[in-house]
Amino acid sequence: MTPAFGTSEQHLVYSPLFGPSDGWDPVPGLVRAWEHSEDFREWTFHLRTDVRWHDEVPFTAHDVKFTYDLLNHQAVLRGSPEARTVTVLDDSTVTVLRHRRGDTPLDDWTVMLPRHVLGNLDPKEFSEWDAWAHPIGTGPYRFVRYEPRTGIELEANPDYFLGKPEIDRVVLKLGGTAWADLESGAADVAATERETAFRLAADPRFEAYSRAGRNVGIVWNHANRLFQDVRVRRALTHAIDRTAMKFALNYPPDFPLVDFPATTRQMNQGDFPAPYPYDPDLAVDLLEEAGWQHQDGDGVVERAGVEFRFTLLAPASWEPMAVFVKDQLRRVGVAVEIELTANALLRSRLQEGDFDGIVGRTDVSILMNGHEELPGPGYHNDELERILAERDASFDPAADEDANRAMWPIFRDDHPVTPLIPLPRWTVANVRVKGLRSPGRVWASYWAAQLWLEDGR
Numbered sequence: 001m002t003p004a005f006g007t008s009e010q011h012l013v014y015s016p017l018f019g020p021s022d023g024w025d026p027v028p029g030l031v032r033a034w035e036h037s038e039d040f041r042e043w044t045f046h047l048r049t050d051v052r053w054h055d056e057v058p059f060t061a062h063d064v065k066f067t068y069d070l071l072n073h074q075a076v077l078r079g080s081p082e083a084r085t086v087t088v089l090d091d092s093t094v095t096v097l098r099h100r101r102g103d104t105p106l107d108d109w110t111v112m113l114p115r116h117v118l119g120n121l122d123p124k125e126f127s128e129w130d131a132w133a134h135p136i137g138t139g140p141y142r143f144v145r146y147e148p149r150t151g152i153e154l155e156a157n158p159d160y161f162l163g164k165p166e167i168d169r170v171v172l173k174l175g176g177t178a179w180a181d182l183e184s185g186a187a188d189v190a191a192t193e194r195e196t197a198f199r200l201a202a203d204p205r206f207e208a209y210s211r212a213g214r215n216v217g218i219v220w221n222h223a224n225r226l227f228q229d230v231r232v233r234r235a236l237t238h239a240i241d242r243t244a245m246k247f248a249l250n251y252p253p254d255f256p257l258v259d260f261p262a263t264t265r266q267m268n269q270g271d272f273p274a275p276y277p278y279d280p281d282l283a284v285d286l287l288e289e290a291g292w293q294h295q296d297g298d299g300v301v302e303r304a305g306v307e308f309r310f311t312l313l314a315p316a317s318w319e320p321m322a323v324f325v326k327d328q329l330r331r332v333g334v335a336v337e338i339e340l341t342a343n344a345l346l347r348s349r350l351q352e353g354d355f356d357g358i359v360g361r362t363d364v365s366i367l368m369n370g371h372e373e374l375p376g377p378g379y380h381n382d383e384l385e386r387i388l389a390e391r392d393a394s395f396d397p398a399a400d401e402d403a404n405r406a407m408w409p410i411f412r413d414d415h416p417v418t419p420l421i422p423l424p425r426w427t428v429a430n431v432r433v434k435g436l437r438s439p440g441r442v443w444a445s446y447w448a449a450q451l452w453l454e455d456g457r
Contacts, residue, residue, distance in 0.1 A: 008443035009172060012154055013054075014111030014137035017045065017064070019162065020447055022440035024265035026106040030059065030138065030161075036105070040098075040395035043105040047092045051161045053114050054142045060091040066115035068096075075123040101395050112138065140165045140449035149174055166452040172445075182206060182428060189429040189436075189444040197426035198250035207431050211439035212256055212267050212422035217362040218312070218325070219417050221355050223378035226310055233415040235286035239332045241278040242421055245324050251424065256439075259419040260411050261364055261404040267422075268439050271401075273408055276419070283332045294333055301333035309335040310356035313349060316340045318359050321420060325359070351376055362417040364388065364407065379416045 011020075019029035033046040051059040065086040071078040083103035087095045096105055114136050121129050135143050138161070141154035152172040156165045173187055179196045181187035183203075192200070201208035218236070220227040227233055246255055257275035258267055266272050287293075292301040292308055300307045314322040319340055326336040341349070349355045350366070353375035360366075368388065369376045384407060391403035411417075427442050435451035436444060444451065 008446035010111045011139060011446050012141045012170060012172075012448055013135050013139045013143060014113065015051075015139045015161075016108050016111050018106055018108040020108065020450070022268075024263075024268050024440075026108065029108065030064075030112060040105075040397065043096045043098070044089075045094050045096065047094070048161060049092050051138050052159060053116075053138055054136045054157065055117075057114070057116050059112070059138050061088045061094045062091070063112050063115045064088075064094050066119060067110070067113045070113065070118070070123060070126075071110070073123045073126075076126045098395055101392060101399070104397065106397060141170055160449065162449060165449045167448065170448060178428070182430070185430075188433050189427060191443070192426045192428050194250060194424065194426060197428050200428045205431060206428050207436070208252070209427045209429065209436050209438045209442045210252060210255065210424040211442045212258060213425050215258055215362050215419060215422050216318070216321070216359065217417045217419040219350065219358045219360055219362060219366060219377050220379075221353060221357065221377060222416070223353055223375060224310070224356055226308065226356065229290045230413075230415050231286045231290040232292070233418065235283040235290070235332065236329065236334065237276050237415060237418040238279040238286070239283035239334070240325060240328045240418070240420070241280075242275070243278065245321070245421060248324055249320060249421070251421065252438075255424060256422065257419070258422050260408045263400050263404065266401055266404065272404075273412070280332055287332065287334075292333070299330070299333060300335045307335065308333065309337070311337045311339050312357045312359060313339050313341055313346060313355050314359035315343050315346060322359050325420070353378060357418075359420070362419060367416055377416070379414075381410060381414060381416075384410050 015030050017029055017031045019027045021027045030047055030051060031045045032048045034043060036043045045064070047059070047061055047064070053059060065088050068084065068086045070076060072083065083098070083100050085097040085099070087097070089095060098105060117131055117136050118129065121131065133146060140157055140160045140162070142157045144153040144155050146152050151174050154170045154172070156168045158164045173181060176186070178187070178190035178192045179200060182190055182200060197208045197210070200206045220233060222228060242257055243253075245251075246253065256267065256270070258272055259275045260273050262272040287301055287308075291303040293303070295302045300309065302308070312322055312325065319338070322338045322340075326338055329336050346358065346360065350358055350360070351369075351374040364384070367377055367379050368385065387403050387406045387410075391399045396402075425442060427436065427444060429436055429444060432454040433444070433451060434454055435441065435447065441447045441450070
């Protein structure tokens with residue numbers, strides 16, 4: 001067994017400093033209280049003193065420092081060596097000095113590791129340590145046994161500092177197919193792809209849960225004269241019926257449309273503006289205002305004798321989304337040719353400015369990364385650059401959300417991208433598993449200590 005860093009399964013055996021939160025607000029975990037300096041760079045964490053590792057050794061501040069030092073070690077590099085300095089003040093108190101703003105102090109993901117078990121091992125052999133075969137944590141479940149190519153069995157930790165979990169036994173299956181294991185009863189919960197989630201959700205034995213991941217939309221090349229007029233960019237957005245897109249792509253009807261920059265917390269709390277409405281009549285009016293009109297009866301609008309035609313780049317996996325966009329824009333007189341390409345080539349084309357429109361992530365960083373050698377999307381806004389610079393100079397954890405709110409009017413006015421739909425992350429569970437819900441509680445292993453079984457088994 002490995003610690004599986006970066007996946008939710010790590011939280012079954014190990015614990016992070018902060019606990020799981022439905023609304024993504026920080027809640028106490030191994031940390032019981034905290035304070036910070038005025039500039040938010042230095043944080044002091046007061047740890048619980050009643051936590052023990054699964055082998056009964058007390059958890060202390062030395063484990064916190066060991067964990068971050070280990071993960072930042074050059075041979076391990078699960079973090080950034082330059083990100084933070086951790087200092088032990090006493091057995092239950094540490095300070096964390098942040099050197100980079102992106103290093104979050106309210107860490108509810110990175111799990112703490114036992115210094116007394118791992119402290120004398122060679123970091124160069126991190127992935128091969130024998131200790132991973134019988135892990136010792138402070139989390140809700142204790143390791144029982146590992147069966148190669150079959151599964152890992154865990155039992156509820158009666159001494160878990162947040163209370164013994166109601167589910168007594170958890171088995172992590174290795175290999176197999178999610179839909180087959182669920183349908184056969186070999187598994188109760190599985191992370192799945194969209195198609196599997198949609199298929200199983202039609203079965204009354206199962207419930208599908210989802211949360212929005214990164215936003216996907218169309219990044220326009222602002223150096224292309226077709227897309228330099230904001231009325232055109234607005235028209236292209238209003239021309240796409242994303243409610244129908246959700247149906248066509250087998251998304252839940254209530255899956256959110258997030259058209260503006262938003263943090264995970266903002267998305268889960270619904271703290272973002274309403275999406276742009278589908279309004280094809282407005283789209284036609286905006287195109288006409290910009291000089292694009294039907295002239296020769298071929299169904300494609302023209303301006304000064306030039307037809308509105310462009311090529312839409314997309315990864316092969318997103319072809320259905322691109323095809324849907326093509327059909328929607330055809331209805332307002334815009335002709336689209338789809339070009340499918342590999343992700344690596346897509347990134348290169350984006351950086352070089354060699355595209356008309358690209359179906360991809362619409363992060364602000366992607367919009368603003370153009371320069372003379374790599375022109376990117378060619379979008380520039382002085383006020384947006386000022387907001388981003390102010391955000392990047394601040395260590396305040398609220399700076400990201402404050403910056404997003406300040407950017408919303410700019411996105412509404414400039415319409416630099418056409419938002420489509422967030423990519424969902426799916427979990428399917430047998431209906432007897434209770435405590436999961438969308439969007440906050442999707443990962444069953446992350447929330448295992450708060451789940452229960454309807455039949456009590």
